[in-house]
Amino acid sequence: MKNEAKRSSLKIARNLLPLVLAVFFGISNAHAQRAPIDVNLIVDGSASFSGVKEEAASWINNRLGQILIDGDRITVWSAGASARVIYTGRVESNTREAVNRSIRDIEPSGNNPDFSSALREAAGRQSSSYSYTLLISASAQALSSVINNPQGNLLRYSRVEDFSSWRALVVGLNLDSRVRRATTAYFN
Numbered sequence: 001m002k003n004e005a006k007r008s009s010l011k012i013a014r015n016l017l018p019l020v021l022a023v024f025f026g027i028s029n030a031h032a033q034r035a036p037i038d039v040n041l042i043v044d045g046s047a048s049f050s051g052v053k054e055e056a057a058s059w060i061n062n063r064l065g066q067i068l069i070d071g072d073r074i075t076v077w078s079a080g081a082s083a084r085v086i087y088t089g090r091v092e093s094n095t096r097e098a099v100n101r102s103i104r105d106i107e108p109s110g111n112n113p114d115f116s117s118a119l120r121e122a123a124g125r126q127s128s129s130y131s132y133t134l135l136i137s138a139s140a141q142a143l144s145s146v147i148n149n150p151q152g153n154l155l156r157y158s159r160v161e162d163f164s165s166w167r168a169l170v171v172g173l174n175l176d177s178r179v180r181r182a183t184t185a186y187f188n
Helices: 002-032 047-051 053-067 095-104 115-124 140-147 150-155 175-187
Strands: 038-044 073-079 083-090 131-137 158-162 167-171
Touching: 038 047, 038 053, 038 095, 038 115, 047 053, 053 095, 053 131, 053 167, 073 095, 073 115, 083 095, 083 115, 115 131, 131 140
Parallel strands: 038 073, 038 131
Antiparallel strands: 073 083, 131 167, 158 167
């Protein structure tokens, strides 16, 4: 009787295993696909960036390879003496090349990058429900000027990754309203 029950359990397990694996891998593949997002890349265009441009461009290219999927929208700013858009487009097969070229073509100007204008404009351009903003800075002084501006609150939800002569900040744009809504919904 025990052996019969054991054989029956093994038979059920053997038949269920392919089903469980199919469900698991089906969910994993469905989870890997996502809706298109807005990607903002704000690059230091000041004189400080000229010494780290190649290293930063290589790192950015690798990072974007991990993040971007076809259909995402990407906008690249050069934050020199004034911030300006140097590339914008929908992600396709050749997009990373074009973005990389636009970064390598940055002609550094001035000593203080205009991160505030780029952050303000990026926050206003969000067209999808989610955005990813990456700010590349080669000057610690430049970030302190942003923090002391009205746009300083845009850096509140940031993650910083330090390198030898520059840093990358993942900035959570427009999170204040989402945090407030989630808090209100939680307490109500």
